[in-house]
Amino acid sequence: MVSNNLVELRDLKVAFDGIQVLHGIDLTVGRGEAIGLVGESGCGKSVTWLAALGLLPGKATVAGSVRVDGQEILGTPRSVLESVRGKRIAMIFQDPSSSLNPVLKIGRQITEALVLHRALTGQAAKAEALRLMDMVGIPDARRRFDLFPHEFSGGQCQRLMIAMALAGEPDLLVADEPTTALDATIQAQILDLLIELRAETGMATIFISHDLGAVSQVCERACVMYAGRIVEQGTIEALFDNPRHPYTRGLFDAIPRLDGPRERLIPIPGTVPHPRDLPEGCAFSPRCSHAAIDCRSRRPNLSPMDDGRLLSCFHPVSQSSDLATVAASRVAEAVA
Amino acid sequence: MLRFASIRLLRAMITILAVLTFAFVVLRMSGDPAQVMLGPDVPQESVDAFRKAWGLDQPLWIQYLAYIKAIFTGDFGVSMRDKASAMQLVIDRIPATLQLTIPALFLKVVIGIPAGVYAALHRQSAVDRGVILAAIFGFTIPSFVMGLLLVLIFSITLGLLPSGGQDTWQHGILPTLTMSIGGIGILARFSRSAMIEVMSQPYIRTASAKGMAWQDVVWRHALPNAAVPIVTIVGFMVGSLIAGAVVVESIFSWPGIGRLLVVSVTNRDLAVVQCILLMIAATMVVSNLIVDLLYGWLDPRLRAQSAH
Amino acid sequence: MISHTANAPLIEAKDLVRTYEVRQGMFGKATPVRAVDGINLTVMPGETLGVVGESGSGKSTLGRMLLGIDPSQEGETFFEGKPMPKLGTPEWRALRARMQLVYQDPLAALDRRLTIAEQIGEPLAIHKLVPKEHRGTRVAELMTAVGLRPDQADRYPHELSGGQRQRVVIARALASRPKLLVCDEPVSALDVSIQAQVVNMLRDLQEKNGIAMVFISHDLKVVRNMADRVAVMYLGRIVEEASSDVIFSAPLHPYTTALVSSVPVPGKPLKGRVILQGEPPNPANRPSGCAFHPRCPLATDICRTSVPQLRQVADGRTAACHLVVGADQPVAA
Numbered sequence: 004m005v006s007n008n009l010v011e012l013r014d015l016k017v018a019f020d021g022i023q024v025l026h027g028i029d030l031t032v033g034r035g036e037a038i039g040l041v042g043e044s045g046c047g048k049s050v051t052w053l054a055a056l057g058l059l060p061g062k063a064t065v066a067g068s069v070r071v072d073g074q075e076i077l078g079t080p081r082s083v084l085e086s087v088r089g090k091r092i093a094m095i096f097q098d099p100s101s102s103l104n105p106v107l108k109i110g111r112q113i114t115e116a117l118v119l120h121r122a123l124t125g126q127a128a129k130a131e132a133l134r135l136m137d138m139v140g141i142p143d144a145r146r147r148f149d150l151f152p153h154e155f156s157g158g159q160c161q162r163l164m165i166a167m168a169l170a171g172e173p174d175l176l177v178a179d180e181p182t183t184a185l186d187a188t189i190q191a192q193i194l195d196l197l198i199e200l201r202a203e204t205g206m207a208t209i210f211i212s213h214d215l216g217a218v219s220q221v222c223e224r225a226c227v228m229y230a231g232r233i234v235e236q237g238t239i240e241a242l243f244d245n246p247r248h249p250y251t252r253g254l255f256d257a258i259p260r261l262d263g264p265r266e267r268l269i270p271i272p273g274t275v276p277h278p279r280d281l282p283e284g285c286a287f288s289p290r291c292s293h294a295a296i297d298c299r300s301r302r303p304n305l306s307p308m309d310d311g312r313l314l315s316c317f318h319p320v321s322q323s324s325d326l327a328t329v330a331a332s333r334v335a336e337a338v339a
Numbered sequence: 340m341l342r343f344a345s346i347r348l349l350r351a352m353i354t355i356l357a358v359l360t361f362a363f364v365v366l367r368m369s370g371d372p373a374q375v376m377l378g379p380d381v382p383q384e385s386v387d388a389f390r391k392a393w394g395l396d397q398p399l400w401i402q403y404l405a406y407i408k409a410i411f412t413g414d415f416g417v418s419m420r421d422k423a424s425a426m427q428l429v430i431d432r433i434p435a436t437l438q439l440t441i442p443a444l445f446l447k448v449v450i451g452i453p454a455g456v457y458a459a460l461h462r463q464s465a466v467d468r469g470v471i472l473a474a475i476f477g478f479t480i481p482s483f484v485m486g487l488l489l490v491l492i493f494s495i496t497l498g499l500l501p502s503g504g505q506d507t508w509q510h511g512i513l514p515t516l517t518m519s520i521g522g523i524g525i526l527a528r529f530s531r532s533a534m535i536e537v538m539s540q541p542y543i544r545t546a547s548a549k550g551m552a553w554q555d556v557v558w559r560h561a562l563p564n565a566a567v568p569i570v571t572i573v574g575f576m577v578g579s580l581i582a583g584a585v586v587v588e589s590i591f592s593w594p595g596i597g598r599l600l601v602v603s604v605t606n607r608d609l610a611v612v613q614c615i616l617l618m619i620a621a622t623m624v625v626s627n628l629i630v631d632l633l634y635g636w637l638d639p640r641l642r643a644q645s646a647h
Numbered sequence: 648m649i650s651h652t653a654n655a656p657l658i659e660a661k662d663l664v665r666t667y668e669v670r671q672g673m674f675g676k677a678t679p680v681r682a683v684d685g686i687n688l689t690v691m692p693g694e695t696l697g698v699v700g701e702s703g704s705g706k707s708t709l710g711r712m713l714l715g716i717d718p719s720q721e722g723e724t725f726f727e728g729k730p731m732p733k734l735g736t737p738e739w740r741a742l743r744a745r746m747q748l749v750y751q752d753p754l755a756a757l758d759r760r761l762t763i764a765e766q767i768g769e770p771l772a773i774h775k776l777v778p779k780e781h782r783g784t785r786v787a788e789l790m791t792a793v794g795l796r797p798d799q800a801d802r803y804p805h806e807l808s809g810g811q812r813q814r815v816v817i818a819r820a821l822a823s824r825p826k827l828l829v830c831d832e833p834v835s836a837l838d839v840s841i842q843a844q845v846v847n848m849l850r851d852l853q854e855k856n857g858i859a860m861v862f863i864s865h866d867l868k869v870v871r872n873m874a875d876r877v878a879v880m881y882l883g884r885i886v887e888e889a890s891s892d893v894i895f896s897a898p899l900h901p902y903t904t905a906l907v908s909s910v911p912v913p914g915k916p917l918k919g920r921v922i923l924q925g926e927p928p929n930p931a932n933r934p935s936g937c938a939f940h941p942r943c944p945l946a947t948d949i950c951r952t953s954v955p956q957l958r959q960v961a962d963g964r965t966a967a968c969h970l971v972v973g974a975d976q977p978v979a980a
Contacts, residue, residue, distance in 0.1 A: 043838035044809075058547055081553060089550030096541060096548075104542040105640055106563045115559075116549050151639040156926050157702075167549065186701035187865055188923040191909035195922050213839060216911030243913045257843035259872035261895050261910055267850070268872065270843035274808050 008070075009034045009174055009207055010055075010092070015067035015077075017047070017054045024278045025050055026231045027067070029305065032175060037201060037208040039218035039225035039239075041254075045275050046228040048211045052177045056092060057084040072174075090120045093168035097180040099160035103152035109163055110148035116170035135166040140196060158189035165196065169204070176201075177209040182217060194220050215254065219243060227251045230276060230286035233305055237312030247312070247319040249293045285317070293318045347631070351624040358620040362613055363403055367395075372607035376419055393419065406613075415617070416610025420603075425610035429596060429618060435505060436595030439587065440580045442515045447522035448573060454523070455530025456565070459538065460557065470527055477524025486517040486590040503592040514591040518584060522576060529572055533565040540564070567637045571630050578626030582619040655728060656689040657859045658713060658746075658827055662722035663687075665708050669931050680931045682708045684883035685722070687957070692826065695853065695860040697874030697891060699867060699906065701927045704880040706863045710829045713861060714746055715739055726827075744774040747820035751832035753812035757804040763815045764790075764800035770822040789818040794848055810841035814848070821852065828853070831863045846872060867910050871895055879903045882928045882938040885957055889964040899966045901943045937969065945970055 010032040017025035025047045032038060040048040053059050055069045055077070069077040071091050076083055088094075096102045104112060113132040117123045123131055129148070136144035139162040152160060161181060168176055178197065182190040198221055201208055210221045218225055219239050226236040227248060235248040246252045253271040260266075273290040276282060282289055288298040297317055305315040373389040390396045394405065409416065415426040458470040480488075493513060494502035501510050537543065538561055546560040547553075585597035592598070596615055603611040635641045665683040670676070683705040690696045700706040711717040713724060715731040724731040726746065732738035750756060757766055768786045771777045777785050787797045793814040804812055813833065820828060830849070834842040846869060853860055862873050870877060871891050878888040879902065887900040898904045908920040925942040928934070934941050940950040949969050957967040 043840060056548065058544060085550050085552055087550070088548055094548040096545065098541060102541040102545045104546065104560050104564070106567070106638060107560070115551070119550055153640045158926060164545070167545075171550065186927050187867065187909045188701060188905055189927065191911070191920070191922050192924070194911065214911065216913050219913040220911045239913075254839060257840045259843075259846070259868040261868050261871050261907065261912070265872055265891065268843040268847055270847060271840035272844075274810060274841065275838070 007034075008032065009036075009072065011068070011070040012051070012055060013068040013070075015051060015054060015069065016065070017050055017059065018064045020062060022278050024231050025054065028233060030226065030233070032207055032209065034174070035201075035205050035207050036224065037210065037222040039222035040209060040211040040228060041213065041215060041218055041225055042228035043213055043254075043275060045230070045278070047231040048228050049179050051228075052094065052179065052209065052211070056088055056094060056177075057081075058088075058094075089116060089168075089171040089173065091173055092175045092177060093171055093173040094177040094179065095161070095164045095168050095181055098184050099164050099181075100152065100157050100184075102164060103160055105152055107151075108149050109152055109155070112152075113163070113167050113170055116167050120171035132166075132170070135169055136163070138169070138200070139163070139166045140192070141166070156189075157185050158192060161185065161189075161193055162196065165193075165200070169200065172204075173206060175207040175209065177211070179211045180213070181210075183212070183214070190217070197221055215243075215258065227254070230281060231278065232286065232315065233313070234287065234315045235312065236305070236314075237310070241310055241312050247308070247314055247321075248316050249291045249318075249320055250287050252320045253290075285315075293320065347628055351628060354624055355617065355620045358616055359613060360403070362616045363406065364399070366604075366607065366609055366612060367399060367402070370607050371395075372419060372609060375605075375607045410617075415614050418603075418611050419608045420606055420611075425614045428611060429599065429614045432594065432596045432599050433581065435593065436581060436584050436588070436597060438511060439514050439518060439584050439593065439595065442511070443518040443522065443583075444573075444576055444580065446515070446519040447526050447576065450519075451523040451526030452530045452569060455527040455532075456534050456562070458527070459531045459534030462535070467531075470531065474524035474527040474531075477520045478522075478528070480521075482517055482521060482586050483590055485520055486513070486587055489513050489517055490590075505592075505594055510591075510593075514584075514587050514593055517590070518587050526569075526572065526576075530565070530569050533568045534561065537561050537564045567634065570637060571634055574626055574630035574633060577629075578623045581622050654691055656725075657692045657727060658690045658861075659725040660686055660688050660709075660713060660722065661725070663709070663712055663719045663724065664721035665705070665712060665717060666720050678931060681883055681933070682930055683712060683719075686880075686883075686885060688878060688885065688888075690827070690859050690861060692859050693853075693857045694876065695862055695874045697870035697877040698861060698863045698880060699865065699870050699877060700880035701865060703882055703928050703930050705883040705930070706880050707831050709880070710748070710831045710861060710863050713827075714748055714829055715742070716748075741774070744770065744776070744823035745825050746827040746829065747823070747825045749813075749816055749820050749828060749830045749833045751835050753809065753816045753836075754804060756816050757812060759804055762801050762803060763795075763807070766804075767815060767819045767822055770819060774823055776823060785822070789822055792821070792852060793818045794844070808841075810837055810845060813837060813845055817845075817849065817852070821856070821858075824856070825858060827859045827861070829861045829863070832865070833862075834869060835864065835866060842869065849873065867895060867906060879906065882930060882933065884938065884967065885965075886939065886968065887964075887966045888957070893964070899960060899964070899971045900968050901945050901970075902939050905942075937967075 008031050012028050012030040015025060015028040016023065028047070028051050030038075030051075040051070042048045050059070054063065054065045059065065065077060067077060068075060071087055076087055103109065110129065110132055113135060114123075114128040117128045117131055121131070133144045133148065136147070141147060141159060141162055152163070155163065181197070182193050185193065194217055197208065197210075200206070208221065210218055212218050222239060224236070224238055225242055226233045227242070227250065228234065229250050235242065235246070235251050242251065246255055250271070256269040257271055259268055271290055276286060276289070282299070284299040284302055285291070285294070288294040291298065295318055303315045303317050305313050308314050372393070373386045373395065377385060377389060387396070394402060406416070415424070417423065418425050418428055421428060454470050458467040461467050490502045490513060493500045500513050501507070502513065504510055543556060543561060546556045581596060584593070584595055585600055587593070588595045588597035589601050596618075600612065600615045603615070663683055663686040664681060666679045666681045668677040669680045686709055688696065698706045698709065708717055712719055715724065715734055718734060726742065732742065757763070764786050767789055768782050771782050771785060786800065790797055790800065795811065795814050795818065799807070804815070807815070833849070834845050837845060849860075850873065852858070860873070862870060864870050874891045876888065877891045877894045878885045879894070879900065880886065881902050887894065887898065887903045894903065895907050898907055905921045905923040909923065921944065923942055928938060936952045937943070937946070937950045937955050940946040943950065947970070953969065955967045955969050957965050960966045960971060
């Protein structure tokens, strides 16, 4: 039975040297959907997709289920994974300048993907590679075909990576912090490009980033991750207008604003726990202003809410946009 | 390009000159050729006559200038022992040395590099550990110990291979082996670390993510990058094709340049020693030059802008 | 420029120029490149000047020149009214106590073999500020001020998190009670929640100790929060300078407008924003006239031929653009 969903991750777990870093991720990607994966360092957002594609080093233990169009690919032999990578699911990475092979010409690196996935050779492959380079906005592609990666800027390298990723005509593009290492104006160009390409090709996108604003531009849905788990998942509107998980709320509050008055930022106290030293109960509870006794002994599961989002919290933030009134409303709840 | 090449050429010539000068001075100050050549029981007049005949009674700097002048006219001196042209003597011995060093280089490259690369791709496996161990043995055991050990095993105990001389091709086996074991170890170790370094780079992950088969990732993406440092090491090994056999030739009585060098130094046969040193310095310098150019050609990034 | 008739500027830069040689490949000839091309700026005591720009803007080079770490080929820097002494001289070294640098990578800024207490105490020893017996107390004081627990004194940098390391760097910078702190991307490598902690801490410390700050960053949002005034740099020159209240809400220079547009704002779609085309400029290949003209949506003929000067546009605002300011306006002092 061919599933309606493009990719299904079920209970995906990853451990490095016996230390659990991913604690059971459930995620469904529909055809053509754009989903953001948001979180800070160490939350596991990149590891999730590296694990799904079998790109983690050998010492990583991966368990769970990864289905592409209904077909299980986790734990399958290399050849199966190699047939999925690039052709069904393509991935681009954070530092484009070091993600391209420095001793191979860029044209060759793109045609390699074309030979692999679309059985194009010789002049046909070169023509298609040039078309892809044009599509991603590399000016004067013909002249630049035989250049090396170091002869391109960071932004251009990222465009070339995208061209290489598109070569296989994948159904899903996983973009792992694609704009983080780039200048502000170039970031905007690349985001623009991703949106445009998605509209043209209808391909699904996973956008991994710590930048909530960037995610909101590209995606319709987003998952917020913390310490190896998804803590909140929902549409962009739902998440951005009304974040309910205290961590999500904390992230929004901590970001300075470009407009409005200069105000003191509201940070999230403490630091992200090391995977080795996760606290009992909810991993966020030591830093949470909403935490109660039950948060420290039991871990909440990711459960659906009335508005369609998924939330993993016993004491979520309510509709109000002010934490002080939230505390007051909790008191009111307790009394009622 | 011209500026680059001419600077390097100038530096090369200065290096060779420095080596020659050093050898010149040290040889003359460390012993009297006359005494060594003629023996201890010879009357003083013979010694003085010998010295006068060879110009050794002149002040050092005059001897030096005469020597430099002679070199520019192609005259590299005459062997005190054989009374023949020093350079000709040296050149005659080159083939014998190359008969050892070229097969040894071949073995180093053909065994060392694949062993190191394989170990890097299968880290923490038994093969990896075996390769590291063997490599350590190879380059820590000095060649004279290795040579004597091999002679002990294969010549004396097993009686399979001859232990000295150059009579048949079997005579070349033990010396070649002795020479290559150290180099195999070094190349294996070096290739392994170069490969490990390359495999951890982001572009290897990109190649895998593209869906390339593992062998293709290794052959088409990793090896060309690992080749850059490996080729430069091999380049240096090429530089010691002539110089590298001194100890081994002595142990195995192999009539090559190394042996000639030892004999000539012992006899204070000045012209021959200087010729050999000149040859060694020249090959080293040329191979360094080639390695530099090769490096720039293999790694496109070095052809680009450099700010300082 | 804002003039404080009561106070004298803490640091003043006049016509700073920094050039260096770039060679094409192994064999090419060297061409001079102007990383900083005539910068004038002033920082008053206790105020924060934000400097924003992208790659090639020269903002990091400017930061180092203000500290006297990079030499200037032309122009001069004045600290507390006196010219900056030459790098390496005893006067320059003595001046280090009054100006400090915090930059992006705290792990690289710290010595992995010394405990954090030793490193925080180093300036006290170097400048002989506090006798040995009292150093421990002062170090504990500094650690508390930056939010570190005194019991962490014997830790090594690699045992701390990124945010904690940056706090150590800041504590060390504050040890000598400097009057000026130059921060070059101090929070860029930190997670959002930690960024907020460190930004708040910097603001508090600055207010409490009356330290002036030059805050260099590519992150407009953080600069908006930290800085009183902001200077926008492009290819070695300041293209606009104004208070942080107005520069981002009502930018004048087309580049500033583009920078502001490039910041993704949740809820506002990309359409309708100015997306700048082209690449960040290469200082080795400086365009003629206004350096921004190849990418400027409003460029006209004069922009291609004539370099715009930084002129006073309004009270406390300057901009370097032919289209913003008429030719009759005075050149900024």
